[in-house]
Amino acid sequence: MTTIQSQQTIEAFAHRKYKEGWVTDIESESLPPGLSEDVVRAISAKKHEPQWLTDWRLKAYRHWLTMKEPTWQHVKHPPIDYQGIIYYSAPKQRQEKLASLDEVDPKLLRTYEKLGIPLQEQKLLAGVAVDAVFDSVSVATTFKEKLASLGIIFCSFSDAVQEHPDLVRQYLGSVVPYSDNFFATLNSAVFSDGSFVYVPKGVRCPMELSTYFRINAAATGQFERTLIVADEGAYVSYLEGCTAPMRDENQLHAAVVELVALKDATIKYSTIQNWYPGDEQGRGGIFNFVTKRGKCLGENSHISWTQVETGSAITWKYPSCILQGDRSVGEFYSVALTANYQQADTGTKMIHIGRNTRSTIVSKGISAGHGQNTYRGMVKVLKSAANARNYTQCDSLLLGSRCGAHTFPYIEVKNPTASVEHEATTSKIGEDQLFYCQQRGISEENAVSLIVNGFCKQVFRELPMEFAVEATKLLSVSLEGSVG
Amino acid sequence: MITMSPEKTRTAATLDRLDVSAVEPGPEWLYASRWAAFERFRQLGLPDTHHEDWRFTNIAPIKQTAFTLSSPAPNLTRSVIEPLLIPGLDCCRLVFVNGRYQPSLSDTAGLPPGMGLWSLHEAFTTKRSLLEEHLGKLTNTDKHPFAALNTALFRDGAVIFVPRGAAVSRPIHLLHIAAPGDEPPLISPRHLIVTEADTTLSVIEDYATLGDGVYLTNALTEIVVGPNAQVTHYLLERESPRAFNVTTLHVHQGRDSRFASHSAQFGGSIVRNNVSPVHAGEGGHSLLNGLYVLRDDQLVDNHMRVDHATPHCDSRQFYKGIMTQRSHGVFRGRIIVRQDAQKTDAKQNNQNLLLSEEAGANADPQLEIYADDVKCTHGATVGQIDEDQVFYLRSRGIPHETARAMIVYAFASENLERMPLQPVRQLVQRLLLDRLPHGKLLEQTL
Numbered sequence: 001m002t003t004i005q006s007q008q009t010i011e012a013f014a015h016r017k018y019k020e021g022w023v024t025d026i027e028s029e030s031l032p033p034g035l036s037e038d039v040v041r042a043i044s045a046k047k048h049e050p051q052w053l054t055d056w057r058l059k060a061y062r063h064w065l066t067m068k069e070p071t072w073q074h075v076k077h078p079p080i081d082y083q084g085i086i087y088y089s090a091p092k093q094r095q096e097k098l099a100s101l102d103e104v105d106p107k108l109l110r111t112y113e114k115l116g117i118p119l120q121e122q123k124l125l126a127g128v129a130v131d132a133v134f135d136s137v138s139v140a141t142t143f144k145e146k147l148a149s150l151g152i153i154f155c156s157f158s159d160a161v162q163e164h165p166d167l168v169r170q171y172l173g174s175v176v177p178y179s180d181n182f183f184a185t186l187n188s189a190v191f192s193d194g195s196f197v198y199v200p201k202g203v204r205c206p207m208e209l210s211t212y213f214r215i216n217a218a219a220t221g222q223f224e225r226t227l228i229v230a231d232e233g234a235y236v237s238y239l240e241g242c243t244a245p246m247r248d249e250n251q252l253h254a255a256v257v258e259l260v261a262l263k264d265a266t267i268k269y270s271t272i273q274n275w276y277p278g279d280e281q282g283r284g285g286i287f288n289f290v291t292k293r294g295k296c297l298g299e300n301s302h303i304s305w306t307q308v309e310t311g312s313a314i315t316w317k318y319p320s321c322i323l324q325g326d327r328s329v330g331e332f333y334s335v336a337l338t339a340n341y342q343q344a345d346t347g348t349k350m351i352h353i354g355r356n357t358r359s360t361i362v363s364k365g366i367s368a369g370h371g372q373n374t375y376r377g378m379v380k381v382l383k384s385a386a387n388a389r390n391y392t393q394c395d396s397l398l399l400g401s402r403c404g405a406h407t408f409p410y411i412e413v414k415n416p417t418a419s420v421e422h423e424a425t426t427s428k429i430g431e432d433q434l435f436y437c438q439q440r441g442i443s444e445e446n447a448v449s450l451i452v453n454g455f456c457k458q459v460f461r462e463l464p465m466e467f468a469v470e471a472t473k474l475l476s477v478s479l480e481g482s483v484g
Numbered sequence: 485m486i487t488m489s490p491e492k493t494r495t496a497a498t499l500d501r502l503d504v505s506a507v508e509p510g511p512e513w514l515y516a517s518r519w520a521a522f523e524r525f526r527q528l529g530l531p532d533t534h535h536e537d538w539r540f541t542n543i544a545p546i547k548q549t550a551f552t553l554s555s556p557a558p559n560l561t562r563s564v565i566e567p568l569l570i571p572g573l574d575c576c577r578l579v580f581v582n583g584r585y586q587p588s589l590s591d592t593a594g595l596p597p598g599m600g601l602w603s604l605h606e607a608f609t610t611k612r613s614l615l616e617e618h619l620g621k622l623t624n625t626d627k628h629p630f631a632a633l634n635t636a637l638f639r640d641g642a643v644i645f646v647p648r649g650a651a652v653s654r655p656i657h658l659l660h661i662a663a664p665g666d667e668p669p670l671i672s673p674r675h676l677i678v679t680e681a682d683t684t685l686s687v688i689e690d691y692a693t694l695g696d697g698v699y700l701t702n703a704l705t706e707i708v709v710g711p712n713a714q715v716t717h718y719l720l721e722r723e724s725p726r727a728f729n730v731t732t733l734h735v736h737q738g739r740d741s742r743f744a745s746h747s748a749q750f751g752g753s754i755v756r757n758n759v760s761p762v763h764a765g766e767g768g769h770s771l772l773n774g775l776y777v778l779r780d781d782q783l784v785d786n787h788m789r790v791d792h793a794t795p796h797c798d799s800r801q802f803y804k805g806i807m808t809q810r811s812h813g814v815f816r817g818r819i820i821v822r823q824d825a826q827k828t829d830a831k832q833n834n835q836n837l838l839l840s841e842e843a844g845a846n847a848d849p850q851l852e853i854y855a856d857d858v859k860c861t862h863g864a865t866v867g868q869i870d871e872d873q874v875f876y877l878r879s880r881g882i883p884h885e886t887a888r889a890m891i892v893y894a895f896a897s898e899n900l901e902r903m904p905l906q907p908v909r910q911l912v913q914r915l916l917l918d919r920l921p922h923g924k925l926l927e928q929t930l
Contacts, residue, residue, distance in 0.1 A: 067625065072536050074852075081820065154681060264712040329910070381866075383841075383842075396851075398853070398855075398856035398858075399738050399856070401823070401824070401826070401855060401856045401857070402855060403854075403856065404849070404852070404853055405851070405853045406851055406852045406853060406855040407849075407850060407851040407862065407863065408845075408847060408848065408850045408851075409843075409849060409850070410846070410848060411847040411864055411866060412540070412844070412845075412846045413836070413838065413844060413845050413846075414844045415838075415841070416838035416839065416841060416843060416868045417868060418838075418866065418867070419865075419866070419867045419868075420847075420864075420865065420866045420867070421863075421864075421865050422847070422849065422862075422863060422864040422865070423861075423862075423863050424849075424851060424860075424861060424862050425860070425861050426851060426853050426858060426859075426860040426861070427858075427859065428856045428857055428858075449598070
């Protein structure tokens with residue numbers, strides 16, 4: 001096989017099609033575009049929020065007005081018009097309150113079926129409890145009763161505010177304060193819904209909890225907020241998936257995720273992010289500017305982030321761990337794929353505060369077409385973090401000569417007993433690797449797929465079963481019929 | 485421009501309120517670029533830790549110090565500078581005191597035919613065409629306030645020109661001695677080194693202090709490495725513990741050229757070193773080799789930026805830091821591989837040893853890659869002495885303190901061994917042993 005042919009395969013790989021790009025024609029109820037104190041109040045009023053939350057939103061909004069959009073990131077995008085965004089959009093429902101899943105708009109349910117999450121079916125078979133967020137509001141939460149019998153709270157953020165205000169008040173903003181950064185502050189002011197999870201003391205959540213996010217309406221921004229609290233000795237594994245229709249304009253997604261792990265608790269958070277990445281010329285697509293942070297508050301707590309980032313025009317996020325409790329553990333496993341004109345600036349922050357804290361970072365970046373893929377990570381060892389350990393590995397794979405792969409690690413150590421290691425490599429798919437596979441009768445496109453999946457395996461291994469299959473499919477979906 | 489009352493122009497001022505009208509203006513043909521650079525410096529202002537490039541280097545003490553621009557050079561005798569010479573080094577030497585060239589202390593004999601070695605002050609009048617062709621061409625004053633400040637203020641330095649085919653066998657020692665008076669001086673040396681094709685040259689840029697006064701050296705060096713030329717540059721930082729130092733080195737590498745930068749940093753209170761080679765011709769090789777050994781409250785920041793603009797070039801960066809007491813070492817190395825710079829082979833490594841509770845280190849090895857057929861790796865470590873290694877030596881009867889000193893010395897010696905000039909290597913070794921806790925214990929064994 002010639003180099004030119006393999007070049008074509010690689011290009012075909014890079015030009016994969018977006019499969020979730022349809023729009024659901026559904027009536028929605030929105031606020032007019034624009035942002036002001038009134039909009040913040042209106043969102044709060046629509047959700048019947050208590051006064052303290054309205055005040056918190058307003059505090060964030062006023063702080064946001066004093067902030068400047070950051071510019072240090074290694075991504076380029078046209079300026080965002082914050083007054084052109086619709087900050088609240090909800091699918092219109094015939095009744096005010098839904099008694100059961102059967103009353104959810106059937107069109108909405110079909111949307112989720114297309115996405116591969118038949119709520120009904122999953123309820124019975126998969127044993128995965130799903131909270132689905134459509135545009136700005138949470139439409140259905142399955143398996144609520146079963147979880148409730150264990151004392152686990154898994155509901156939309158709005159419900160949590162109504163039903164468990166004390167818990168929400170205690171932990172909201174405790175990991176990502178309202179003044180944290182430009183986009184987190186914006187989210188704090190206008191967040192519309194999201195998921196809330198509380199796992200009580202000593203309970204091991206018997207099933208994977210999962211959220212699907214979808215942006216449907218045009219010109220809307222999605223600002224959801226997720227808060228997961230694992231009490232002493234609890235365990236929870238949480239999955240998150242995202243899609244959006246194809247549109248020519250860019251849409252903003254600025255979410256905040258906060259995780260709190262108390263003593264001996266474990267939280268595993270997995271993301272498959274497949275927002276619309278824009279077309280081959282780089283038009284449209286989602287700006288995915290997300291703040292995700294976990295706090296290992298108690299001793300021996302454990303937070304693990306796993307992410308597969310294949311979508312979005314721009315992905316810009318750093319799922320981080322604050323390792324406060326002694327002997328706490330933080331992990332970050334990431335695969336980020338940028339094709340066409342996609343850009344990603346992603347990585348993690350590991351902040352070691354407690355003694356004997358450990359962190360592991362494994363990041364795999366794949367760039368194709370004109371994609372720009374940046375790993376940016378910080379490992380900070382404070383003076384108090386005696387015997388802290390970190391291991392970082394970031395590898396980049398380049399497919400094509402017009403893409404870029406960048407690595408910007410920051411290592412800051414203030415304690416001499418700490419040990420921090422960082423390794424990075426950048427390479428392309430070896431001709432010899434392709435040749436080896438083909439020589440054994442594996443077609444070229446399967447060979448590329450095999451090599452790419454092998455490259456990512458270390459991360460996919462960390463995903464829960466259902467997601468690992470989906471992630472592998474996402475990477476290889478492009479290869480269908482691309483060689484001819 | 486700020487105008488000041490006459491009595492004030494003689495006194496010192498902080499960098500943001502410098503009055504440049506008191507500066508000796510130099511040749512007329514430079515006026516325009518000096519004014520532009522000074523205006524740019526005023527616009528940029530001095531960086532704070534919100535600037536990405538200065539995140540870990542707080543220069544507040546520099547900002548708060550009032551500097552004077554007029555610092556006459558005291559008359560120094562040979563015997564005073566004798567201890568600062570590099571023992572056993574047969575070299576040509578230019579000595580600068582408070583930034584001014586001192587012919588009586590210098591030695592420029594025995595240059596190969598056609599080679600030029602001048603003070604910049606002299607070259608202003610005699611070598612105008614060479615300066616006009618090269619001076620400031622590699623420096624970006626738009627983004628870097630200290631480069632702009634140097635461009636606005638420099639008045640002396642060295643100009644070296646090596647004609648085609650010349651192999652300069654004697655290294656050139658540029659010895660900068662600061663003898664600060666009551667008011668802290670701002671010293672702005674500027675060097676220009678141009679080598680043509682097929683040449684060889686070694687240059688040692690050396691900063692030392694008489695006494696322990698406060699001052700700021702803001703030096704800038706530009707080196708043009710011609711095709712198939714080989715240039716080795718050494719930077720020795722052995723200034724007083726109260727000195728501030730910012731050095732910037734810009735290198736332009738031609739086809740098949742080899743460039744090496746070796747730095748050894750022991751002195752200064754706040755030290756910032758920028759090294760930026762650009763691989764502008766195919767087949768080039770660059771080596772950046774650095775060692776910093778710090779104590780007290782020293783802060784040393786090394787910023788490397790290797791730009792691979794053409795295919796088939798190799799670059800290597802090896803930086804090691806040893807931090808004791810409350811000192812802090814910062815390393816940021818960036819490898820940029822431009823589109824189409826295929827077959828680039830770039831490596832970068834930063835290792836730090838923290839020997840006390842209060843010491844700290846930042847390591848940011850960065851890759852920015854726009855080509856696909858490249859080999860790029862980087863690594864960074866921060867750690868302490870491996871107790872297993874100490875145990876190994878102790879079980880062989882070596883006392884604890886000696887064992888630790890040996891391990892630290894071995895850590896640093898890898899970088900020493902890359903320096904080809906033996907007298908320089910020996911000097912750095914001596915400085916290293918003086919600096920290491922219990923280094924004296926090793927002297928007999930080495």
